[in-house]
Amino acid sequence: MKQRDFYLLHIIGDIEPEIRGLYKSEETRDRAALLLKKKVGDEDGIFQLDISFGRPFLPIPHVRAYSRAFFSEECEVCQGKGTIPCPYCEGEDLDKEPCYECNSKGTVPCPKCDGTGVYIGDC
Numbered sequence: 003m004k005q006r007d008f009y010l011l012h013i014i015g016d017i018e019p020e021i022r023g024l025y026k027s028e029e030t031r032d033r034a035a036l037l038l039k040k041k042v043g044d045e046d047g048i049f050q051l052d053i054s055f056g057r058p059f060l061p062i063p064h065v066r067a068y069s070r071a072f073f074s075e076e077c078e079v080c081q082g083k084g085t086i087p088c089p090y091c092e093g094e095d096l097d098k099e100p101c102y103e104c105n106s107k108g109t110v111p112c113p114k115c116d117g118t119g120v121y122i123g124d125c
C-alpha cells in the first residue's frame with residue numbers, strides 16, 4: 003500500500019530547520035502552512051515536506067516550495083469575493099423564476115472560504 007506522510011519544513015536563517023507534522027492530509031498541512039505564515043509574517047523558509055514510503059518501507063522525502071500565489075491568502079475559488087455564482091440558477095432569469103437555492107440573489111457564499119474571501123484553516 004502506498005502511503006504518504008505530510009509535514010511542513012520551516013527553515014529560519016541559520017537555525018536548525020524545524021519539522022512540523024505529522025498532518026492528517028495534504029489539505030491540513032497546507033492550512034497549517036498558511037497559519038504558520040500568518041504567525042511568522044513571512045512565507046520564506048516554509049516548504050512542503052512529503053514523505054512517501056517505497057518498498058520495503060524506505061522513507062523517501064520530497065521537499066517542494068510553495069508558490070507565492072499560495073500564500074496570497076485570497077480564496078482562489080471566489081477570487082476573494084466571498085461568493086460564487088449560484089450553481090443552481092447561475093444568476094440568470096431571476097426576474098422570471100425565483101431561485102430558492104440563493105434566495106434569487108444569483109450568488110451563494112463560497113463553500114471553500116465560507117464567504118469570507120480569505121482561505122485560512124482552523125486554528
Ligand SMILES: [Zn+2]
Nearest residue numbers: 088091101104
Ligand atoms: Zn440561484
Ligand SMILES: [Zn+2]
Nearest residue numbers: 077080112115
Ligand atoms: Zn472563497
